[in-house]
Amino acid sequence: xxxxxxxxxxxxxxxxxxxxxxxxxxxxxxxxxxxxxxxxxxxxxxxxxxxxxxxxxxxxxxxxxxxxxxxxxxxxxxxxxxxxxxxxxxxxxxxxxxxxxxxxxxxxxxxxxxxxxxxxxxxxxxxxxxxxxxxxxxxxxxxxxxxxxxxxxxxxxxxxxxxxxxxxxxxxxxxxxxxxxxxxxxxxxxxxxxxxxxxxxxxxxxxxxxxxxxxxxxxxxxxxxxxxxxxxxxxxxxxxxxxxxxxxxxxxxxxxxxxxxxxxxxxxxxxxxxxxxxxxxxxxxxxxxxxxxxxxxxxxx
Amino acid sequence: xxxxxxxxxxxxxxxxxxxxxxxxxxxxxxxxxxxxxxxxxxxxxxxxxxxxxxxxxxxxxxxxxxxxxxxxxxxxxxxxxxxxxxxxxxxxxxxxxxxxxxxxxxxxxxxxxxxxxxxxxxxxxxxxxxxxxxxxxxxxxxxxxxxxxxxxxxxxxxxxxxxxxxxxxxxxxxxxxxxxxxxxxxxxxxxxxxxxxxxxxxxxxxxxxxxxxxxxxxxxxxxxxxxxxxxxxxxxxxxxxxxxxxxxxxxxxxxxxxxxxxxxxxxxxxxxxxxxxxxxxxxxxxxxxxxxxxxxxxxxxxxxxxxxxxxxxxxxxxxxxx
Numbered sequence: 001x002x003x004x005x006x007x008x009x010x011x012x013x014x015x016x017x018x019x020x021x022x023x024x025x026x027x028x029x030x031x032x033x034x035x036x037x038x039x040x041x042x043x044x045x046x047x048x049x050x051x052x053x054x055x056x057x058x059x060x061x062x063x064x065x066x067x068x069x070x071x072x073x074x075x076x077x078x079x080x081x082x083x084x085x086x087x088x089x090x091x092x093x094x095x096x097x098x099x100x101x102x103x104x105x106x107x108x109x110x111x112x113x114x115x116x117x118x119x120x121x122x123x124x125x126x127x128x129x130x131x132x133x134x135x136x137x138x139x140x141x142x143x144x145x146x147x148x149x150x151x152x153x154x155x156x157x158x159x160x161x162x163x164x165x166x167x168x169x170x171x172x173x174x175x176x177x178x179x180x181x182x183x184x185x186x187x188x189x190x191x192x193x194x195x196x197x198x199x200x201x202x203x204x205x206x207x208x209x210x211x212x213x214x215x216x217x218x219x220x221x222x223x224x225x226x227x228x229x230x231x232x233x234x235x236x237x238x239x240x241x242x243x244x245x246x247x248x249x250x251x252x253x254x255x256x257x258x259x260x261x262x263x264x265x266x267x268x269x270x271x272x273x274x275x276x277x278x279x280x281x282x283x284x285x286x287x288x289x290x291x292x293x294x295x296x297x298x299x300x301x
Numbered sequence: 302x303x304x305x306x307x308x309x310x311x312x313x314x315x316x317x318x319x320x321x322x323x324x325x326x327x328x329x330x331x332x333x334x335x336x337x338x339x340x341x342x343x344x345x346x347x348x349x350x351x352x353x354x355x356x357x358x359x360x361x362x363x364x365x366x367x368x369x370x371x372x373x374x375x376x377x378x379x380x381x382x383x384x385x386x387x388x389x390x391x392x393x394x395x396x397x398x399x400x401x402x403x404x405x406x407x408x409x410x411x412x413x414x415x416x417x418x419x420x421x422x423x424x425x426x427x428x429x430x431x432x433x434x435x436x437x438x439x440x441x442x443x444x445x446x447x448x449x450x451x452x453x454x455x456x457x458x459x460x461x462x463x464x465x466x467x468x469x470x471x472x473x474x475x476x477x478x479x480x481x482x483x484x485x486x487x488x489x490x491x492x493x494x495x496x497x498x499x500x501x502x503x504x505x506x507x508x509x510x511x512x513x514x515x516x517x518x519x520x521x522x523x524x525x526x527x528x529x530x531x532x533x534x535x536x537x538x539x540x541x542x543x544x545x546x547x548x549x550x551x552x553x554x555x556x557x558x559x560x561x562x563x564x565x566x567x568x569x570x571x572x573x574x575x576x577x578x579x580x581x582x583x584x585x586x587x588x589x590x591x592x593x594x595x596x597x598x599x600x601x602x603x604x605x606x607x608x609x610x611x612x613x614x615x616x617x618x619x620x621x622x623x
Contacts, residue, residue, distance in 0.1 A: 013521045021416040022425065028413065029429035032436050032490065035447045038458055042450055050456055057458065102340040105333045112326050117337065124348035127603045130595025131578050132588060133354020134347070140367065142346075157343045188332040217440035220555065239442045242449065243562070265456055272446040279438055287431050290438070294498040 042269035050265045066270035079230055080237040088215040091152045095211045098157050103165030104192050109175050121159050150225035155214055161207055168203045206293030209286060238275045242268055358592040378593035395552045395573040402488050403545045409489050410496030415530055418504045434494035441555035475566050503537040536617055547609035550602040574598045
């Protein structure tokens with residue numbers, strides 16, 4: 001009682017608030033991290049211990065078996081990595097080039113048809129033919145099946161990113177710069193490469209990050225178009241592994257037996273770690289760009 | 302986006318430009334037009350041509366005859382969807398899940414953003430924010446693996462724990478009543494970090510002087526949140542809400558596909574238009590019906606976007622999309 005009169009009402013509110021906010025935010029943050037930790041623990045755990053005792057919070061019996069199993073025949077995992085990295089790099093570069101170039105043209109005040117063309121792009125975000133005609137076009141007409149470009153083309157241009165970029169250029173690059181470059185005799189394309197792109201570094205960085213992430217995490221296009229196991233992306237490879245293990249488990253369950261000799265549990269977790277790895281490793285470095293990117297594209301919808 | 306409504310107006314100012322100046326303009330802007338070519342071609346091929354492919358919904362599609370030669374069946378595909386009672390169930394699931402995601406998401410995102418903004422410890426705040434953002438950057442495949450790790454009936458961490466304290470194990474994957482709730486929680490888990498950044502950015506934009514003045518007037522921290530932060534966030538919240546409502550017929554395919562898989566027990570409560578369209582497309586005998594369902598989704602989506610935009614125009618004209 002004596003203390004409260006010294007600290008004052010405002011201070012007590014502040015203390016209560018801080019207590020609440022630290023607890024709530026802390027617990028939520030923990031809930032976001034803990035599952036990743038559990039997967040890592042699972043991947044380093046002994047298979048037999050998992051089967052008899054289940055997964056746990058601590059490593060009961062350390063084992064590298066799962067990783068050894070995966071890397072005993074590393075060809076397919078290395079291939080999945082190769083495909084994913086190739087698709088991510090090529091796709092991101094193409095996407096950025098096309099998106100920024102379009103945004104630059106549409107941001108130029110002296111381009112006479114910019115409103116009409118903007119609507120031409122924008123309309124596609126309002127209405128689309130749906131999955132079925134798109135899929136039939138890609139697989140039947142454009143022959144996407146088992147082609148590497150099936151993994152690149154579907155994510156190569158994004159109207160939303162283009163709109164964000166157009167607004168960014170319009171708001172951040174004074175039109176006078178373009179005009180004076182024009183007077184100095186710079187061509188439209190040279191101006192884009194030498195002037196606009198360097199001036200748009202924060203925008204380029206964030207769009208690059210988000211596009212790269214979309215490519216890296218893509219399993220959908222792989223699922224639709226790729227049948228050749230040598231062309232599976234990392235995420236789809238993991239999905240197939242999980243599904244086949246799950247299928248075996250369900251069959252075993254239906255037949256009333258628990259298959260003891262299933263060396264799958266820790267392997268699944270090890271594969272999850274391998275597929276998540278690069279993102280987790282890069283994450284601390286890229287995090288501030290993520291936040292900037294979300295803020296730049298805040299109204300992406 | 303603020304200036305967007307001028308940008309998208311269909312009509313160009315100079316209607317009176319003659320044919321002569323038109324060609325002169327094209328010549329003058331040939332490099333710029335050439336620079337637009339890749340994206341314009343892209344959108345024509347991948348967006349506009351499939352719009353014509355909508356006719357598949359009115360046909361009995363087969364791979365031999367293709368788009369044009371497959372026989373017309375009129376509204377047969379739609380009729381089949383209707384009488385199978387599928388349409389109602391799918392629409393209900395899609396819309397209810399979206400409403401639940403939008404409302405719970407918004408409450409948690411705004412709440413976390415406010416807590417973060419008022420927090421004093423800088424490091425703790427930074428670390429927690431990074432932790433909360435992490436799930437957003439992980440694919441649904443990995444989330445599905447993680448969910449399995451925790452909730453798997455035989456080996457999951459949770460059931461392992463329940464067994465060790467002598468409680469009944471809990472089978473998430475065959476529990477129709479809990480599963481929708483679980484999906485909502487999972488969605489919050491994955492998206493809160495991302496959403497709270499948007500609101501945090503909006504809070505940072507609020508004039509600090511207002512808080513200082515309130516503090517001098519003796520407002521408690523609760524009062525400041527209630528009378529300054531929340532009212533200032535209202536426009537952002539309204540816009541996010543209406544934008545999300547515009548997408549209400551579109552379900553998150555990745556989430557539902559990866560978490561539910563082909564689990565027949567769960568499909569009853571967790572089948573959405575997108576997963577249904579995918580499954581009937583892959584079964585390759587139901588392509589017409591699949592196209593009908595996806596056309597239905599597109600048309601309804603289009604209508605909701607138009608309505609949502611009309612509402613934005615009334616509430617907050619600056620944020621209208623067109």
